[in-house]
Structure formats: structure tokens, C-alpha cells
Amino acid sequence: MPQSSAQVTAAEISRIAGVTRATVSNWRRRHEDFPTPSGGTDSSPLYDLEAVRAWLAARGHVSAATPAEELRTTLRLRAQSGGSGASEGLLLLVLAAAGRSPEELTAVMESPDADLVAQAQRDATTAADAVPGAVPVRFGAGDAAVLRALYACVRDEGGQAALGVLAERELEDSAASGAYLTPAPLADLIARLIPGSASSVLDPACGGGTLLAAAARRGARALYGQDNLPVQALRTAVSLTLTAPEAEVTVRAADSLRADAFPDLLVDAVLCNPPYGVRDWGHDELAYDPRWAYGVPPRAESELAWVQHALAHLAPGGYAALLLPPATAGRASGRRVRAELVRSGALRAVIALPVGASVPLHVGLQVWVLQRPEPGGPARKSVLFVDTAADAVTGTTAGGRGGAAVTERTRSGGRSASLDWEAITAHAVGAWQVYTRNPDAFEGEPGVAHAVGVVDLLDDVVDLTPARLVRASRAEVDPAELSAEVEAARRGLVGAARSLERAAGRERWSAAGASPREWRTATVSDLARGGALTLLRTVPEGVRSRADGDGSGRRGMRPETARAVLTGSDIMRGSIPTGDPAELPGHTAPVIAVGDVLVRAIASADGPMSRVAGEEEAGALLGLHVHLFRPDPKRLDAWFLAGFLGAEENIAGASTGSTVLTVSPGRLRVPLLPLEEQRRYGEAFRHVHALRTEARRATLLAEETARLLAGGLTGGQLLPAREAAKGDAVRGRGDDSPH
Template sequence: MTAAEISRIAGVTRATVSNWRRRHEDFPAPSGGTESSPLYDLEAVRAWLASRGHASAATPAEELRTTLRLHAQSGGGTPADLLLLVLATAARSPAELTAATRLPDADLAAHAERDAASAADAVPAADPVRFQAGDAAVLRALYACVRDEGGQAALAVLAERELEDSAASGAYQTPAPLADLLARLIPGAPARVLDPACGSGSLLAAVARRGARELYGQDNLPVQARRSAVSLMLTAPEASVTVRAADSLRADAFPDLVVDAVLCNPPYAIRDWGHDELAYDPRWAYGVPARAESELAWVQHALAHLTPGGYAALLLPPATAGRASGRRVRAELVRSGALRAVIALPVGASVPLHVGLQVWVLQRPEPGGPERKSVLFVDAAAETSSATAAASVVGRGGTAVPAARTRGAGRSASVDWPGMTARVLGVWRAFTESPDAFEGEPGVAHAADVVDLLDDVVDLTPARLVRASRAEVDPAQLSAEVDATRRSLVGAAKSLARTAGHEGWSAAGAGSAREWRTATASDLARGGALTLLRTVPEGARGRAEGGTGSGSGSGSGEQPGAGAVLTGSDIARGSAPTGDPAELRGDTAPVIAAGDVLVRAVASGDGPMTRVAGEEDAGALLGTHVHLFRPDPARLDAWFLAGFLGAEKNIAGASTGSTVLTVSPGRLRVPLLPLEEQRRYGEAFRHVHELRAEARRATGLAEETARLLAGGLTGGQLLPSKEVAEVRGAGDDSPH
């Protein structure tokens, strides 16, 4: 292991590790690497730290991550070998898992083989797993991770090494909010659901949370199929899970299966999907897909597996809606009534992040069923950008702030998932309840007649069809909306100027920055200055937390059935808690109290990393990707704590990982200052928070005002002032 990994395990800085190497002759000698980048034996370092009373500051997941890396370097087995073991150990009690970690190496390997064999029948294409005594370190770390953080946490660590999203494999996980949206687009309560390109199983997991009890999945990558099976069995233990490994188009594993719903995020732009050998396949009821139209093959594959009247929701690239080679199949889908809706998502909603994807909602026609005269089109991309510009997400204290930007979206619009989901589901439900009476929303949603769509192009792009409906906006209504937004902008600009004029700080003396002694959050927790809380996965509740003061349950105010869940995205965008308590699925979540300091567990994306809980947050449940610091008000000021915990340098020093940076809360450092001085810093940090909120609010209102004005002028609802035109024509360059 590296010196950096030693610092993470011990909860100290790299400089402290270097100091140990110089000062202590018994510090373990390097076992590899180079003189400038030495490597150390993990067990030797742990023994040395234990001899000096240094408890490990690494989480069980971090321990497993480090052990896996070292095991791979020594030629050990692959993480895929451990998938069966995750499934088997998740069903064990904390006491059984603890007992297993204490077995001798050879006995532990034999015990793990028996555990893995007990789950072999549940996972597709699972070859017998063999473990050796040399695997004991990884096995102990995995058992401990499952015991303390749950099977899903262990599965996520395994995914980082062999199952991670990558351009090379083309396997990407559907974001959880998008998976939830697709699941909620299926009307009613489907019991039997299929995902023919299931990947990690996120779509099936989303529909399982909504009550589905028979889950069928298939994926071309065997390791993904096994991962999906394990994940679904952990997520929905009461459901029947069947996952197969094969190419769904060429080798359908469920040829006779009909289900209530199909959810799918298929691979895009695949030219070698089987066009030649499948030319006479009975699934092509709407026309043989062209060689460049693999997406339309997936659409028809989904329809072929539906019961009459059943629904499918597929995530597709925008080219599917208008590419010339797919015109005939699109026309038949529209003519038959199989296509019910096309929903355009904002750029950055899912991989590929530079493309605005679309959701197609389909329904298998019923013999003798009602005639479908229209198709719903929703431009959620335009709606999201306008809603974000308007700062439609109301932050704490009534401050409106824009939504968080999706990580990696680059130049994409910000994705306000709660707002976008509510708007999309609202128009979809209104359309399904009464398609003929649906009036749509100008600029957002429009129901196009089937006859109007069946032209020479059959272009089903939502933006083109929805944009045409904007002329329906009432001019007086738009004018009033512009005036109201403009007045709000003026008020926000004045408030921003007042906040920016605050001068509650000065330069440090002597021309150098101030220095101070610091302590880690773990040290402060051990001293009783704060309590560090987290949401404990189901199955880990029986183990008492220690050392850092971490915990949950009655000791932290655990309250099953409490209000909404505060998520990391809520912290980033400053919104009220928006998470669904049902997503905790039995996890033990602390209840947030006013004055708690909340820190995002993933250091990515824009927006603040920390937040001081207000009265409006009190009673919300803590999300799984949020750390809660509960300071003793007699020893720590909450705003002072939040300001220093969220500092960029502090977050960077306490984060691990490569593509995803995970914050280790115990390693965050806080200056040791008297309470009165803390309060002065805290007041300064509160002003910084207010400045950020006011700036976002003013920016959002400025964008919304400009959008409304431009749309009204180009749509004919607003007319330019004659007086302004006359003045400009006279050569007056004064501003107006």
C-alpha cells in the first residue's frame, strides 16, 4: 500500500506518515515500489498502528477497496468471484459475519466457498468459486463490509474494479432519478416486468420499489448479468428474480414470456445487431428495422414481450425520432397506436452526457381496443432549462436557487430531477386519463394528431412539435408574467447588492495567512465535541458503532416513517428535502435536527458541499449519501463547523477514489479555536452562504426574464416599444 493509503487508514495527513517513517525505527520497511514511491505491507502497517493505539479511520468499504487493489496486484482472483459471496453473506446475521472474520485463513477460505456455493443457483452462469488461504484478507474485508455497510455497499466496491461504467465496455448505469421516472411512467401496478438489457439492474430495482414481484432481466455481458441478479436479490428479497446472460436480440432467453411492462435502456448505434440473420423474425410486426436502426429493433422486441395493453418505456437517442432509415417503422408505430409518448430529456440526464436523450412510451395494441388518435410530446429539456433559469427550486429560508448540474454534463442544462419528474408525470397522467380532451401546455407538452404525424418524414422530435404550440400562449398572460418576473429580478439585484456590500472580514496581519492547530472529526467525536451519524443499511443494525461516535437507531433519533429524505443533491442545490423515504428500504436513518451540519458524501458536481440544517429541515431523514455532524453547541458553532468542513482543500484531503470521490467524514479537519472566535467565523460563513444564494437567485431570474422576453417577441405575443424604436432611429445611444 502507498503512504497516501496509510494516511487514509490512520486518519492522519501524509506529512504525519512521513514523520513516522523518520522518527520511528520500528516503522515497517517498504516491501516494494521505488525510493520515491515506496509500497508497504498492509498487515504490517496495521499491526504497527494497532501497537500505538491508532484505530483504523477507514470505512469498511474503503478497507475492502484497498484490500482488493493489493490482492489484484499480487495475482489474486477477480472481484467477479466475490459476487456470489456478497449475495450469500447479506443473508447472514452480524454475529455470524463477525465470527467468520475471526476464522483462521484456511478455514475462512473453506467457509467462504460454502457460502458462495449456497447462492450459485440464484446467479446466471455462475461457475464454481474456489478460494485459497491467500484470499483471506479480501474475504475478511468483504465480510466486514457487508456486516457494517450492507451488501449493496460491497457490491458497489466490486463494481469499481471489474464492473465499472466504461467507454470500453459500453456499460453505463442508468441514473437513479431517471430509472425512477421510467418506472413511474408505467401506469398501474405491473407485477411482471422485463428489462432485456438490464446492465446493473437499476431499472428493475426502480420498478421493484413500486411493487413489481416478478423481475426478468437479460444482458449480453455475463458479469453484468451476475451483478444485476445479486443487486436485485439484495434490493427486493421478496421478489422473484430471473436474470440470463445472452444477446437479447439474437438469443432471446425468454421467447415465450409476456409481461405487464418492459423497461429498457438499450445500447445505442449498434450496427452489428443481427440485421441479416433476423430479417424474418416474427418480432418485426411494425417493419424490418434498417441496419442502422438497432434502437427500433429494441422497441419492437419490447412490444413483442408485452401483454395486450401492457406498457414499455425505453431510453433512446434523439436520432431515432427523425432518422430517414427508420421512417417506415415509425409510421407504423404511430398508425397502429403503439407509440403513446415521446419525452425529450435535458442534455446531461444520462450517458452520453452531451446528447439530449428521449424516453419513448409504448403500449401494445389490444384487439378491439380503443382507437388512439394522438401521441403525446413533452419537451422536458426546454422545461428544465426554463424552470432552472427561473430558480424554481426554493431553497432554505425561501431563497430560490437553481438545480444542481449533473456531474460531467459539461455545457448541458442543469437537471432539476424532482421538478422535471413532477411535470412530466403530470402531463402524462392527464393525457392517459383523457387523450381526446388533453389541451397540453404551450411550450412544454402537446398532443399531436396521428394524421398530422404521418407525413413524408414522420419526424417525432418533441422540440419541433412542442415549439409550434407556443403561439397558443395568451399575450396578456405572458405580459403579466414578464412584468412579475422582471420585478422579482429587480428586487433580487438589490438584495444581492446589499449582501455583497457586507464587509465582515479583513486581511490577515504581517502579510501571511493565519495558521492554526487542527483536529480530525474523528478526534472531536471521541472527545465528545460532536457526534457523527450516518444512515445504516438494513442488516447492519445489530452492530454497535464505536470509536468515532457514528451510529443510528434510537441513539440518534431514528424515526421510521418520518418525512422526506434529505439527499446530497438537496445540499448541492439548496432545496428542501426531496428524497423518497421508500428508497431507504428498511435502512435505519437518523432524523435531522436544527443545527446539524450536513456534508455530501460524494465530492462531485457544482454547489456547496455542506449545509446547516434549519427548522425547515428538522424531522427529515438522512439520505444514504450524506454525513451528519451534530455539534455540541457549548463547544462548536454550527456555521463555523460547516464552513471549515466544506472547504475545498479539506474535502480534497478527505476524499478517496478516482472517477467518484467519496468523502471520509472522520478525516475532515477543523481548527481548534475558542467558542467566541468560532462564532465570529460562523457569522462570516453565514454571510458567504447568503451571498451565494442571492447570486444564484438573481442569475436564475435574469435568465428567466430574458427567456420570456425573447419567446414573447418571437412568438408574436409581445411587441417592441415604438418609443424605443424611434429614439434608436434618431441616433440616441443612451441606455434604456
């Protein structure tokens, strides 16, 4: 609908066009016909929306904005014009819209404004009956544009995408701070730390419901949530109703510590990512609360209040897993409570995560695993400590593909998406599972996992920091084994350096001239509609993506018969498929074929974003966080497609999110070039890929070799060669020194 008075920012133009802010700034400088600002300030200009859309349409950019981006922009414009329906009503509308077919949603979108608003009102009222505590909101004529955008977003991108946009806007409007989603890989890790199959699960600080959704994927059928922000509580209720329709969902809005909505509830498991560093959590008014069975939490230790709140809601023998800041493990004020948690056997494990695992990104968070003691149960003699900090950024890379494994250490705080979650989960969950089977016989892994006796922990400080306790076990490393590991790494480094030299010697480019080349582009969505490629993804059983077409590529291969699963980390580090097919329960996964273009679904600057499948990937299943593009070889060259799809600016323009950047595949753009010219670009991109792979491999091997040498020398397992030291000393005296 025409909205000539609507104004948009440069950031919104970049989202509409599917490009970066820098590109919009470049358009303003280079194109005289770019729309002039119609409002705002010199530093923050505003542009007429319809003028911008007309300018973009003339250059082939009109279809770049995803429905989610259109919804985001329309919500802001609605706030300017004073739409009548609150965001709570829109959240309810998502639930109703998600139950309609694409054809029904299209019909509603194409109806006149009055009919559209009336239908939305009926849908929201119906959904309110299905969500306890929800209050329906009336929509007015001024809401027609946003209602139309919401229906389009649900139809094309699903209910979860629409929920994310709505909650994002509501949190901005309420000036809430500290509200963010727990990254999905971290939520899955935390859920896997609960042994067995928990039927009932509580999250007393549920936020957007990521942890409860992870529990539902593992079989939980009674989901309870509470959050202090009403918009978060409603969002979680709607989200869980969509993702786990067979589960009983109960979510309440209130402060869990001050106003527990489930005072008598005992569950099989508690999962929680509570707020950190909160001083005003109710210390004085809750001083005699019966939940403090392990000691009254100090005023500065709100985290220990959440720990005991979780234990109070567990049935005897039930488990809790909480994501906590590292200071909780060692602050002097919490020593007495920590000592009682250890002494009673309630604390079972502390797992340190790499920096960047979740907000705050500059801190290495920890997962505490607790178990409510059972009357007459076994005495707990030790606590498990795991340090996964070594699994940051990437886990393994291969010599070409399939060579020696190398681990890259964290050097700075990165985003959650940059971490090797497969390696982090394998170390954390693997050590925990072995430990729970027989704690007394647990041998651990030097530098990674170590079981420490309760008596050894109960000293004057009761410091539960995993890095301090795990590193103390490194003296157990065998000198001969370490020496052999160092030599293998050194040989790999020499080979990698030679391969890098060969890759760097290939020249496959020339200068474009006085100015960069420009070309017309099309989105992946446009190319898919035109039959130039097919977009496939791994989805829950029974779900069929609109982009999947006729489902080609799904050969009915059962996970247990597949070689492996190709993950996003495999693409990032250039390895063969390493994922476990058992990690895809209840999902339908496409089978990868030679020539498929594979793009990571989580954006990061670490390693390549795309690659072309070869014989080593053929027959593997597609991982959850990978997009598969199957080009028609008569119209698209695979390496040409991979090169442009994985380009930094292309990925940035098609990504959304804050903590985790998710790539929207339909928004990626591809130049429209003749096939012969595509092949020339494709050959160049093939060599670029080889160069990047070899450079990363050499860097990782150099880091690993240096780390092993330094650790061995300082740990006493390796000794410096006497001949080398003598030779260096002689050379240091200079040629004219007396001998």
C-alpha cells in the same frame, strides 16, 4: 496482514487518506519524510503500502479509507499476487455475507487465515445454490486479505457497496466498454412511467439491475433480466436478491437480440436502457425474426430492434419504457419503422431529458413509452411529447427562502447528479399521467408538453423529436400573462441585486500569514464514535444503520402528517423543503431539528453542499439523498461543522463513483479546534452561505428575466416600447448631433 511488497499508486493513496490527488502531490513536495517511490515510473510512481500507511498514521489519516476503498485497493493487490478465486465467487460471497449479523462478520474477519478461507468457501457455495446458473469458485490462501476486506465492507457499508466495487473491478479486467449504471433518479422516473402496478418486469439489457430495482420498489414481484456480460448478470442477480428478497429473480447471461433467454415470456412491463449505436447486432441473421412486427430494423438502427424486442415481450396492453439516444427519433433510415409504431398506436409518448441525465453525458437522451396494442382496443389518435430540458441543474430558488420560483436553463452538459430530478420527474410523470387519463382532452403546457395527432406525425420524415414538436405550441402563451411574469421576475431581480450587495459588503476574514494554516482532523466516523455528533439517514423500514445509534431523531412522525421532505435539490438551490412525503413509502425518515447539519449525498459543483437547519426546516422529513449530522452543541458548532463538511476538497475526498459521485459521510473530515474558535469560523461560514445564496438567486433571476423577455419578443407576445427605442436612438447620435 503485513504486505511489505504491496505497492500503491498516488490515486490509491488519496483514497486511503480521504483526500484529493492534488493533496497527495502537495504532500510529496512539502514533506521530506513522505515515502519515496518504490517502483513504477517517474510519471506514474508506486509506493510501498505499509510505508504509506505508517506515514499517514503519524498524521492522523489512518482511518480515512472506507471499507469500500480498502476493498478496491486489496483487489488490485490481489491481482498482482495472483489470488485464486475469481470475482464471480466474491460476488456470491457478498450475498452470503449480507445475511450475517455484524457480530458474525467480525468474528469471521478476526479468525485465522485458514479458517477465514474455509468459511468463505462454505458461504460462496451456499449462495451459489440460491442464484440460478452460478458456479461456485474455490478460494485459496492468497485470497485471505481480499476476503477479510470484503466481509468488512459488507459489515460497515452494506452488500450493495461491495457489489459495486467488485463489478467495477471485473469490468475493468474484462476490458468491457459501455457498461455503466443508469442513475437511480432516472431509473425511478422510468419506472414511474409504467401505469398501474406491474407485477412482472423484464429488462433485456439489465446491466447492474438499477431499472429492475426501481420496478421492485414499485411493487414488481417477478423480475427478469438478461445481459451480455456474465459479471453484470451475476451482479444483478445478487443485487436484486439483496434488495428485493420477496421477489422472484431470474437473470441470464446472453445477447438478448441474438439469444433471447426468455423467448416465450410475456410480462406486464419492460424497462430497458439498451446499448447505443451498435452495428453488429445481428441484422443479417435476424432478418426474418418474428419480433419485427413493425418492420425490419435497418442495420444502423439497433435501437429500433430493442424497441420491437420489448414490445414482443409485453402482454397485450402492457407498457415499455426505453432510454434511447435522440437520433432514434429522426434518423432517415428508421422512418418506416417509426411510422408503423405511430400508426399502430404502439408509441404513446416521447420524453426528452436534459443533457447530462445519463451516459453519454453530452447528449440529451429520450424516454420512449410504448404500449402493446390490444386486439379490439381503442384507436390511438395522438402521441404525447414532453421536453424537460428546461429543468436542468436546478429547478426553483427562493427569495431568501420561499420567494418566486426561477428555472435555470442548461448551458452545458453536466453530471446526472447536477440535475433537478424533482422538477424533471414532476413534468414528465405529471404530463404523462394527465395524458393517459384522457388523451383526447389533454391541453398540454406551452413549451413543455404537447399532444400531436397521429396524422400530423405521419409526414415524409416522421420526426419524433420532442423539442421541435413542443416548441411549436408556444404561440398559445397569453401576452398579458407573459408580460406580468416578466415584470415579477424583473422586480425579483432588483431585490436580489440589493440583497447581494449587502451580503458582499460583510468582511469576515483576514490573511493567515505567509503559509496556510494546518490542523489535526478527525473523520465523521471518529466523531460519531466519540459522541460529538450523530449521523442519521433515511432507510427502508426494518433497516437500522450502524451510524444511527439509538435512532434519535426519529419521532415516529408519519409521512402524511409531515410538512414536507427536505431534498438534495432544496439544499442546492437554498429553498425550503419541497419534497412530497408520499415519495418515501416503506422508509423510516428522521425528523429534522433546528441546528442539524444537512449535507447532500450526491456531489456536484452546483450550489452549496451543506447548510444548517433553521425553523423553516424543523419538523420536515429527511430526503433519501441527504445526510443529517446532529452535533452536540457543547462540543461542535453547527455552522463550523457545515462549512468544513461542505468544503470542495472534503467532498471530493469522500466521494466515489463515475457518472454519479456519492458522498460517504463517514469519510468527511473536521478540524479539531476549541469550541470558541469553532464559533468564529461558524460565523464566517454563515456569511459565506448567505453570499452564495444571494449570488445564485440573483444569477438565476437575471437568466430567467432575460429568457422570458427574449422568448416574448421573438414569439410575438411582447413588443418593444416605442419611447425607449426613440430615446436610445437620440442618445446614439451623440451630444453634438442636430436635433
